[in-house]
Amino acid sequence: xxxxxxxxxxxxxxxxxxxxxxxxxxxxxxxxxxxxxxxxxxxxxxxxxxxxxxxxxxxxxxxxxxxxxxxxxxxxxxxxxxxxxxxxxxxxxxxxxxxxxxxxxxxxxxxxxxxxxxxxxxxxxxxxxxxxxxxxxxxxxxxxxxxxxxxxxxxxxxxxxxxxxxxxxxxxxxxxxxxxxxxxxxxxxxxxxxxxxxxxxxxxxxxxxxxxxxxxxxxxxxxxxxxxxxxxxxxxxxxxxxxxxxxxxxxxxxxxxxxxxxxxxxxxxxxxxxxxxxxxxxxxxxxxxxxxxxxxxxxxxxxxxxxxxxxxxxxxxxxxxxxxxxxxxxxxxxxxxxxxxxxxxxxxxxxxxxxxxxxxxxxxxxxxxxxxxxxxxxxxxxxxxx
Amino acid sequence: xxxxxxxxxxxxxxxxxxxxxxxxxxxxxxxxxxxxxxxxxxxxxxxxxxxxxxxxxxxxxxxxxxxxxxxxxxxxxxxxxxxxxxxxxxxxxxxxxxxxxxxxxxxxxxxxxxxxxxxxxxxxxxxxxxxxxxxxxxxxxxxxxxxxxxxxxxxxxxxxxxxxxxxxxxxxxxxxxxxxxxxxxxxxxxxxxxxxxxxxxxxxxxxxxxxxxxxx
Numbered sequence: 345x346x347x348x349x350x351x352x353x354x355x356x357x358x359x360x361x362x363x364x365x366x367x368x369x370x371x372x373x374x375x376x377x378x379x380x381x382x383x384x385x386x387x388x389x390x391x392x393x394x395x396x397x398x399x400x401x402x403x404x405x406x407x408x409x410x411x412x413x414x415x416x417x418x419x420x421x422x423x424x425x426x427x428x429x430x431x432x433x434x435x436x437x438x439x440x441x442x443x444x445x446x447x448x449x450x451x452x453x454x455x456x457x458x459x460x461x462x463x464x465x466x467x468x469x470x471x472x473x474x475x476x477x478x479x480x481x482x483x484x485x486x487x488x489x490x491x492x493x494x495x496x497x498x499x500x501x502x503x504x505x506x507x508x509x510x511x512x513x514x515x516x517x518x519x520x521x522x523x524x525x526x527x528x529x530x531x532x533x534x535x536x537x538x539x540x541x542x543x544x545x546x547x548x549x550x551x552x553x554x555x556x557x558x559x560x561x562x563x564x565x566x567x568x569x570x571x572x573x574x575x576x577x578x579x580x581x582x583x584x585x586x587x588x589x590x591x592x593x594x595x596x597x598x599x600x601x602x603x604x605x606x607x608x609x610x611x612x613x614x615x616x617x618x619x620x621x622x623x624x625x626x627x628x629x630x631x632x633x634x635x636x637x638x639x640x641x642x643x644x645x646x647x648x649x650x651x652x653x654x655x656x657x658x659x660x661x662x663x664x665x666x667x668x669x670x671x672x673x674x675x676x677x678x679x680x681x682x683x684x685x686x687x688x689x690x691x692x693x694x695x696x697x698x699x700x701x702x703x704x705x706x707x708x709x710x711x712x713x714x715x716x717x718x719x720x721x722x723x724x725x726x727x728x729x730x
Numbered sequence: 731x732x733x734x735x736x737x738x739x740x741x742x743x744x745x746x747x748x749x750x751x752x753x754x755x756x757x758x759x760x761x762x763x764x765x766x767x768x769x770x771x772x773x774x775x776x777x778x779x780x781x782x783x784x785x786x787x788x789x790x791x792x793x794x795x796x797x798x799x800x801x802x803x804x805x806x807x808x809x810x811x812x813x814x815x816x817x818x819x820x821x822x823x824x825x826x827x828x829x830x831x832x833x834x835x836x837x838x839x840x841x842x843x844x845x846x847x848x849x850x851x852x853x854x855x856x857x858x859x860x861x862x863x864x865x866x867x868x869x870x871x872x873x874x875x876x877x878x879x880x881x882x883x884x885x886x887x888x889x890x891x892x893x894x895x896x897x898x899x900x901x902x903x904x905x906x907x908x909x910x911x912x913x914x915x916x917x918x919x920x921x922x923x924x925x926x927x928x929x930x931x932x933x934x935x936x937x938x939x940x941x942x943x944x945x946x
Binding site for chain 1: 815859860862863866867870894897898899900
C-alpha cells in the first residue's frame with residue numbers, strides 16, 4: 345500500500361470540485377438545477393472528504409464512497425445537460441456504484457498481500473480475521489448491488505402487481521442458497537485446510553533450512569578438520585549450544601538486555617577464544633544495568649584467567665545466582681592455583697579488572713586460591729539493584 | 731559401597747547413545763539389557779531386574795515419566811537415574827517428581843556416571859549442577875506464610891548451601907570438606923532435597939523454572 349497513490353481523497357476531491365462547479369453554474373443562471381439534489385451531493389462530498397482525511401479510515405470504504413459520489417456527480421451533470429430518463433435512476437445507480445466499487449476492491453488479490461506484511465509465526469490468526477472481514481464486506485457489497493437493482497425496478501413500477509413474481513424469485517433464491525451452501529462450505533473448508541497445509545510445509549522448510557545452515561554445515565566442517573581434536577570439540581560445543589538454544593524455543597538470547605544471557609554469552613566467548621569447556625549454571629535473571637554490566641565484565645575476566653592458567657584441571661565452572669537484592673557469580677576451577685598474597689602488583693587482570701572493578705561499582709570480589717587446590721572467585725553485588 | 735558392579739538397563743531411543751553409554755561404562759557397570767521404546771522398557775526391566783535403570787528424559791510414546799510410572803507398578807522399588815543431553819527445567823523436574831533419584835547430563839564421563847549409578851543403587855540422590863540450579867530456582871521466591879509447609883515447601887539454609895556447591899560443580903567430598911561436615915551428611919541433605927522436590931505441593935514448582943527462563 346505504501347508505494348501506491350491513495351486514490352480515495354483524489355476521487356472525493358474530484359466529486360467536490362464537480363458539485364462545486366455545478367453550484368457555480370447554477371448561481372450564474374447558466375443551468376437550472378433543483379437545489380435539493382445539489383445540496384445532498386455537496387453534503388455527501390463533504391462527508392467523504394472528511395472521511396478520507398481521517399487517518400483511521402479503511403481504504404475500501406473511502407474509495408467506494410468516492411466512486412459513489414463520482415457517479416452521483418456525473419448523473420447530476422448528465423441530468424443538467426438534458427441527457428436524462430428519470431429521476432428514479434439516481435439512487436439505485438449511486439448505490440450500485442458503491443457496491444460494485446467495494447466488490448472490485450475486495451476481489452483484487454494484490455490488495456490483500458500488500459496490506460499485510462509477511463509475518464512468520466503470527467500469521468494464521470490475523471489472516472483468519474482478515475478473511476472474515478473480507479467475507480462480510482463482500483456480502484455487504486453484493487447486498488448493495490442487489491438492493492440497487494430492486495430499488496430501480498420498484499421505482500420504475502416494474503414490481504407493481506408483481507408480488508407473486510417477487511415471492512417466486514425470493515423462494516427460488518432461497519432454494520438456490522440452500523443448494524449452494526454446502527458447496528460453498530466445503531470450498532471454505534478446503535481453503536483453510538490448504539492454508540494449514542501450506543503453513544505446515546513452510547515450517548518444515550524452515551526447520552530444514554535451519555538444520556542445513558547449522559547442523560549439516562557443522563558436521564561437514566568437523567569432517568574436514570577431523571585431524572584436529574580441539575577444533576572438532578570447539579565446533580561440537582558451539583553447535584550444541586546453538587541447537588539447544590533453538591530447541592528451547594525461548595527465542596534469541598538477549599545478552600544486551602538480560603543478565604543471565606549476558607553471563608552465558610561471556611562464558612561462550614571465553615570458551616571459544618581459549619577452547620576450553622566452561623559449565624554454566626544461572627539461577628534467576630534480571631535486566632542489565634550499568635552495575636550488572638560491571639559484574640559481567642569482571643566475570644568474563646575471571647573466566648579468562650581461569651581459561652589461561654587453570655584449564656588443565658577439567659572444566660571451568662560458572663555459577664550465578666540472581667535475585668532482587670543480590671547478584672552473585674562464582675568462577676571455580678581445579679587448576680594449579682596460586683598464592684593470592686604473592687600476586688605481583690602489575691597483574692592488572694586480577695587487581696584492576698576484577699577486584700577494582702567490583703569495588704568501584706559498590707560490590708566486592710573475593711579470590712580464594714591455594715597452590716595445587718584450584719581457585720574460586722566470588723563476585724557479589726549487594727543492595728536493591730533496581 | 732559394595733564391590734559387585736551395579737547392574738543396569740539402558741533405556742534410550744537413540745542406538746548411538748546406548749552404545750556410547752555402554753562403552754563408557756565398560757568394566758565399571760554391568761549392562762544387562764537395552765530398551766529402545768517405552769513398551770520395550772516395560773518388558774525388559776521386570777525381566778532383567780536391574781539395580782538401576784538409566785533413563786532418557788525424552789522418548790517417543792510418553793517419555794521417561796511414562797516408563798517410571800508403569801515400571802513402579804510392577805517393581806515399586808526400582809531405582810531410576812535420568813540421563814539426557816539437554817532439557818528444559820520442567821521436563822527434568824517432572825521426571826524427578828515422577829520418581830527418578832537423580833539427573834545427570836550425557837556429557838558426564840564414564841567414571842562419574844558409574845559413580846552416580848552406584849550412589850543411586852545405594853539409595854542416594856544424584857544431582858548434576860544443572861539439576862541443582864533448577865531446584866534452587868524452583869524453590870526461590872517467597873510464598874505467603876500460611877501456604878507454606880516448612881517440612882516440604884522450603885529448603886533449609888544448609889540444603890541451599892549444599893545445592894549451591896553442587897551447582898558450582900563441586901563433588902560431595904569437596905562440599906563436605908568446605909562445610910566441615912561428613913560426606914554422609916552431604917548425601918543426607920541431597921536426599922532430603924530430593925524428597926521435598928518429589929513431595930512438595932509448592933504451587934507451580936515447575937512453572938517457576940519456566941517463567942524464569944531457566945534452560946541451560
